[in-house]
Structure formats: structure tokens, C-alpha cells
Amino acid sequence: MRVTASLLFASLLLLLLPSIEMRRPGKGRGLKGARHKLARDRVRGVGRHGRSPPSCSESVEAGDVFVDCQGRRLNAIPDSKTWSQEPKHLLFARNRIKVLRNGAFLGYEGLTSLDLQQNQISLVEEGAFEGLTQLTTLLLQHNQLGTLSEEALIPIPNLRYLRLYDNPWICLCGMESLIRTLQVPSNRHIGNYAKCAEPTRLKNIRLKQINPELLCQEPDPTSNQTDPAKPLEPSSIRGKSDATVVCHTYLFxxxxxxxxxxxxxxVPAGIPEDVVHVDLSHNEIRHLKAKSFNGARSLRMLNLSHNRMEHLDTGSMSGLLHLRELDLSDNGLHFIQHGVLEDLYFLSKLRLGGNPWMCDYSIHYMVYWLRLHPAVRHSGLQCHAPLQHVGESVEEYVHSYNRGCPKDRLHNRVNEDQTNTAQELQAELEEELEPSHLRKPKKYEIIRLS
Incomplete structure (x- = not known):
């Protein structure tokens, strides 16, 4: 009996040994164990770079790799190996970066443009841009920079465009080397529009207009930080706003x-001639004056919606020969004055909704212009007044105007003068209905002698 029990125990032990061996740590976990380890590593951030990449987007346009990290609440520049391809353009606008440390862009040697505007940058260390030998465009506007040395720009020998405006520049001795660099004639696109915030005697004066030799001179304590020989430049609030300071400019x-x-x-002054898209929506503009966009020769899209515009001067759109899209919706326009649209040869899209269009003879110019430009897709042109035409499209109103009462006049004139043909009467009628500014001058006139 004891022998039988011993044999049974030995058999059971042999059956259990493979199971025990499979449960030893580090062995026999199989596919399920591998999946568990991979999921755990992902949670811990273990990967190619020891952390998960930020929620940025990567795209390729015209063969260039764009990395768009705008508005991602980042406080530092991610490692260059984070991205699947070497980027040419980095977009880091609207983040929370405060300091650019030495070597911040190591590994980004192929960059040609770097957008750091609208952060909180108050310090750029001298070696921050080390290695960016291919960089041509650097945007640092709308930050908190008070000083910046020329040494910080030395690693960027191919820099062609540098934006520094809307920073509280302290124009003292530490800025001498940078200001001298900005004033070199070949650097005409570097540091334009940047102004001093301190000291008081230099406030609102552009960096390019300051004599750098005066920056390291100690001011006279009795002068109370003012220079009577050099009056202060008027504040921009008093004059017309400068577009490059008031607006945010994006290059890519x-x-x-x-x-x-x-x-x-x-409309703010000084819109650069290379700007393609200007968004002026949701402002308080009531009157669009002549030559408002003077110099903006490359403009393709213009958004003036959600303002309070009631009147557009005849020359307000002059020079916009390449404009493709125009948004005038949600304003206070009753009609479009003759000549406003005459320069818009290539316009293809026109938004007009949300305006109190007045359906009387003043609206005819708009309809005739659209008839002469059938390629323009327009929307929102509906009568708001008078009461009998509310909700009716302006085109229907003009059609009914031309085909209503004039028919009776045509019938009466046929009865009065049977010698005139119907074609002659119709031509005369159309000439009477067409606005005078659209009529072609008569080369000659036939007078019938009875």
C-alpha cells in the first residue's frame, strides 16, 4: 500500500515539474508576456528617445519638411531625433518657451526657417543657435526680450530675415553690438520696426535709428533720463498703427x-509687399479709405468681415491686381460705390452676406460688374431694404427693374413710332437702363429727317 502511494506521488511530481519550470521568472512568458512588456514600456515613455514626442504635425510641401508645433504649450525645444524626417522649417509660435539655452538646436543643422514668435522668451544664450548654418529666417517678434548680443547671431551666417519687433528692448550698452549689426546696409531685412522700450529718452525709437556710440555713455543724472536735443518720437497710438507691430506675421x-x-x-500702415493673406476681421473699421492697401502688391486673400464698414472709397482696393478672394461679409454696406472693384481683375471669390444691401438704383453697379465678371463666385447679395424687396436677391431685383416698367414704355413707343424697328427700341432701352458710367461714348449719331 505504501509502495503504491509512493509511486502515485512520484508520478504527480513528474507531471508538475514542466509547469513549475514554465513559471520561473524571465522564462516562458510567450507572446502574451511580450505584449504586456511592450505596453508597459509605452506607458513609461520608453522608446526611441526615452519619451513620447509632442503632439506636433509633420508635413511635406514642395519637397521641404515642415514641423508644426504651434500652440502646443511647449516650454522647450524637442530633441531633433523626435521627428521621422529632418525638418527644414520649424513652427514653434504661440508656446511657453522662456529661455533658449546653449545648444538648443543641435541636430537641426538642416533648418532654413525657425518661427519662435509669440512665446515668452526673455533670454537667448550666446550658443543657442549653434549649428544653424543654413538658417535664413528667424522670427523672434512678440516675446519678452530686453537684450540680445551680436554673438548669438554669429552661428547663423546665412541669416537674411530677422524679426525682433514687439519686444521690450532696453537700449543700453549691452545692445551696442546688435544695433551696429542691424544698421549694416546689407542687413536691410534684419530687425526692422524693432523699437526701444527703455530708457525713457529713447522710448519708441527704432533700433536702426539709434546712434550706437551713445548707448554706453552714462546719462546726466540731472537730465532725468531725457535728452532735450532729441524729442521723443510720438507714440504709435497717436498716429496710424504699424501693421508689422500690431499684427502677427507668419512666413510659412x-x-x-x-x-x-x-x-x-x-487699415494699419506698412503692410509688406510680399504678404499673400491679410486677415482684418473682427475689428472696428467703419470706412475703407483710398490707397488703404498701397504697396501690398502680392495680396491674394483679404478678409474684412465682421467690421462696421459703411463706405468704401473708390480707390480703396487700388493696386490689388492679383487679389483672388475678398470677404466683405457682416458689415454695414448698403451698396458698392462705382469704381471700387475695377482693379480686381483676377478676383474669383467674393463674400457679401450679412450686409444691409439697399435695393435701389445705387446697387446696379454691383450687379453690372458681376455680369461683366462671370468667373467671380459670389454669395450673400440679398436685399435688406426697402420692405417690398426684403429677402429677394439683388440680381432678381435688378432683373425685375429692367423688365417691369420698361416693357410698358417699350409698348407705348412702338405705337408712337412704327418706323423704328423692335431691335432699335430694345437697344435704346438697354442704353437708358445701363448706368451712365458703364456706357460707351458715342462715336457718331444718326439723325432722322422727316
Whole structure:
């Protein structure tokens, strides 16, 4: 009996040995164990670089790799190996970066443009841009920089465009080397529009207009930080706003200017000629004056929606020969004055909704212009007044105007003069209905002798 029990125990032990061997740590976990380890490593951030990459987007346009990290609340520049391809353009606008440390862009040697505007950058160490020998465009506007040395720009020998405006520059001795660099004639696109915030005697004066030899001179304590020989430049609030300071400019993937929600009462001056898209929506503009966009020769898209515009001067759109899209919706326009649209040869899209269009003879110019430009896709042109035409499209109103009462006049004139043909009467009628400014001058006139 004891022998039988011993044999049974030995057999059971042999059956259990493979199971025990499979459960030893580090062995026999199989596919399920591998999946568990991979999931755990992902949670811990173990990967190619020891952390998960930020939620940025990568795209390729015209063969160039763009990395878009705008508005991601980043406080540092991610490692260059984070991205699947070597980027040519880095977009880091609207983040929380405060300091650019030495070597911040090591590994980004192929960069040609770097957008760091609208951060909180107050310090750029001298070696921050080390290695960026291919960089041509650097955007540092709308930050908290008070000083910047020329040494910080030395690692960027191919720099062609540098934006520094809307920073609280302290124009003292530490800025001497940078200001001298900005004033070199070949650097005409570097540091334009940047102004001093301190000291008081130099406030609102552009860096390019300051005599650098005076920066390291100790001011006279009795002068109270003012220079009577050099009056202060008037504040920009008193004059017309400068577009490059008031608006946010983005260079990639196209040059566009965001001037929306700025409380503007007129179009700001100095829109650069290479800007393609200008957004002036949600402001307080009531009157669009002549030559408002003088110099903006490359403009393709213009958004003037959600303002309070009631009147557009005849020359307000002059020079916009390449404009493709125009948004005038949600304003106070009753009609479009003759000549406003005459320069818009290539316009293809026109938004007009949300305006109180007045359906009387003043609206005819708009309809005739659209008839002469059938390629323009327009929307929102509906009568708001008078009461009998509310909700009717302006085209229907003009059609009914031309085909209503004139028919009776045509019938009466046929009865009065049977010698005139119907074609002659119709031609005369159309000439009477067409606005005078659209009529062609008569080369000759036939007078019938009875």
C-alpha cells in the first residue's frame, strides 16, 4: 500500500515539474508576456528617445519638411531625433518657451526657417543657435526680450530675415553690438520696426535709428533720463498703427498677416509687399479709405468681415491686381460705390452676406460688374431694404427693374413710332437702363429727317 502511494506521488511530481519550470521568472512568458512588456514600456515613455514626442504635425510641401508645433504649450525645444524626417522649417509660435539655452538646436543643422514668435522668451544664450548654418529666417517678434548680443547671431551666417519687433528692448550698452549689426546696409531685412522700450529718452525709437556710440555713455543724472536735443518720437497710438507691430506675421507655408481682433479703426500702415493673406476681421473699421492697401502688391486673400464698414472709397482696393478672394461679409454696406472693384481683375471669390444691401438704383453697379465678371463666385447679395424687396436677391431685383416698367414704355413707343424697328427700341432701352458710367461714348449719331 505504501509502495503504491509512493509511486502515485512520484508520478504527480513528474507531471508538475514542466509547469513549475514554465513559471520561473524571465522564462516562458510567450507572446502574451511580450505584449504586456511592450505596453508597459509605452506607458513609461520608453522608446526611441526615452519619451513620447509632442503632439506636433509633420508635413511635406514642395519637397521641404515642415514641423508644426504651434500652440502646443511647449516650454522647450524637442530633441531633433523626435521627428521621422529632418525638418527644414520649424513652427514653434504661440508656446511657453522662456529661455533658449546653449545648444538648443543641435541636430537641426538642416533648418532654413525657425518661427519662435509669440512665446515668452526673455533670454537667448550666446550658443543657442549653434549649428544653424543654413538658417535664413528667424522670427523672434512678440516675446519678452530686453537684450540680445551680436554673438548669438554669429552661428547663423546665412541669416537674411530677422524679426525682433514687439519686444521690450532696453537700449543700453549691452545692445551696442546688435544695433551696429542691424544698421549694416546689407542687413536691410534684419530687425526692422524693432523699437526701444527703455530708457525713457529713447522710448519708441527704432533700433536702426539709434546712434550706437551713445548707448554706453552714462546719462546726466540731472537730465532725468531725457535728452532735450532729441524729442521723443510720438507714440504709435497717436498716429496710424504699424501693421508689422500690431499684427502677427507668419512666413510659412505662405506669408500671411493676422490683424484680427485688434480693435483697429482703420487699415494699419506698412503692410509688406510680399504678404499673400491679410486677415482684418473682427475689428472696428467703419470706412475703407483710398490707397488703404498701397504697396501690398502680392495680396491674394483679404478678409474684412465682421467690421462696421459703411463706405468704401473708390480707390480703396487700388493696386490689388492679383487679389483672388475678398470677404466683405457682416458689415454695414448698403451698396458698392462705382469704381471700387475695377482693379480686381483676377478676383474669383467674393463674400457679401450679412450686409444691409439697399435695393435701389445705387446697387446696379454691383450687379453690372458681376455680369461683366462671370468667373467671380459670389454669395450673400440679398436685399435688406426697402420692405417690398426684403429677402429677394439683388440680381432678381435688378432683373425685375429692367423688365417691369420698361416693357410698358417699350409698348407705348412702338405705337408712337412704327418706323423704328423692335431691335432699335430694345437697344435704346438697354442704353437708358445701363448706368451712365458703364456706357460707351458715342462715336457718331444718326439723325432722322422727316
Amino acid at each position: 507655408p505662405e506669408v500671411r498677416m493676422d490683424c484680427s481682433n485688434r480693435g483697429l479703426t482703420e
